[in-house]
Amino acid sequence: MRYMYLVSAVEDGQPPPERLMEEMDKLAKQELAAGRMIAQGGLYPTAMGGARIELRRGKVKVIDGPFAESKEVLGGYAIFDFATREEAIASAIQFMELHAKYAEGWEGVCEMRAMFEDVDDGCAATEGAAKVNATA
Amino acid sequence: MRYMFLTSGAETGAIPPQRMIDEIELLTEREMAAGRMIARGGLMPTAMGSAHIESRRGKLKLTDGPFAEAKEVLGGFAIFEFATREEAIASLESFMELHRQYWPEWEGVCEMRPMFGFGASAAASEAAPG
Numbered sequence: 001m002r003y004m005y006l007v008s009a010v011e012d013g014q015p016p017p018e019r020l021m022e023e024m025d026k027l028a029k030q031e032l033a034a035g036r037m038i039a040q041g042g043l044y045p046t047a048m049g050g051a052r053i054e055l056r057r058g059k060v061k062v063i064d065g066p067f068a069e070s071k072e073v074l075g076g077y078a079i080f081d082f083a084t085r086e087e088a089i090a091s092a093i094q095f096m097e098l099h100a101k102y103a104e105g106w107e108g109v110c111e112m113r114a115m116f117e118d119v120d121d122g123c124a125a126t127e128g129a130a131k132v133n134a135t136a
Numbered sequence: 137m138r139y140m141f142l143t144s145g146a147e148t149g150a151i152p153p154q155r156m157i158d159e160i161e162l163l164t165e166r167e168m169a170a171g172r173m174i175a176r177g178g179l180m181p182t183a184m185g186s187a188h189i190e191s192r193r194g195k196l197k198l199t200d201g202p203f204a205e206a207k208e209v210l211g212g213f214a215i216f217e218f219a220t221r222e223e224a225i226a227s228l229e230s231f232m233e234l235h236r237q238y239w240p241e242w243e244g245v246c247e248m249r250p251m252f253g254f255g256a257s258a259a260a261s262e263a264a265p266g
Contacts, residue, residue, distance in 0.1 A: 041215070041251050041252070043249040043251055053228050053245065055236055055244060060229065060232050062225065074142065077140075085185055093198070096189045096196050100191050106191065107190075107191055107192050110189045110190075112189070113185075114184055116179070121176050121177045122175035122176060123177055
């Protein structure tokens with residue numbers, strides 16, 4: 001089963017601590033090599049080119065970022081393939097433990113979502129890009 | 137520049153009308169053939185296998201879905217490559233226009249976010265997205 005992890009936090013403008021970046025790179029390399037991580041990506045702050053387009057009561061409205069009403073916004077994602085949900089949970093906890101350990105004071109949430117797999121989604125094709133990021 | 141589109145709506149349990157699914161498939165085929173769409177994915181409802189792991193004040197907390205506090209939740213995403221932000225916005229608008237036209241009772245939001253690691257500079261973290 002494929003799972004998507006979506007990590008959100010308050011946008012405080014702080015770059016992540018170097019040690020956390022190193023540990024996450026290490027984890028990404030290990031998971032890519034093991035064939036469990038399919039793809040990953042990081043998103044720019046919402047002030048840098050972000051936009052939202054809403055559809056409400058038949059009306060479409062575009063709002064440029066940053067989004068004043070958002071407490072925590074998405075910062076990055078990863079897609080994994082796991083045999084069981086328990087494995088997926090354990091991996092998400094491991095990822096968040098890295099944050100607890102190496103990014104003191106950081107608060108946020110990792111949402112884990114099972115993915116539909118009945119479409120040719122191109123996700124595996126982004127693996128190369130993920131590898132480049134992981135080995136950079 | 138690479139962009140991620142993230143579409144959220146209320147979890148009503150309603151299945152999208154077949155016509156809208158068909159139109160989105162057409163759009164996907166066209167955009168993938170053109171090399172603009174890189175990847176996409178659909179997420180199962182939050183009642184099916186999802187979880188939140190929160191880090192607050194140094195403590196981790198696991199909550200299984202569905203999430204009572206969530207008004208609208210992520211339903212799917214797509215990753216695109218566009219030369220300009222204007223192109224990205226235009227694509228975002230046409231995607232939401234499909235929803236307006238073929239699923240008028242649906243309400244939701246599509247968030248568009250430039251991605252790290254792609255585009256003009258490899259040192260993307262230091263470059264402002266265009």
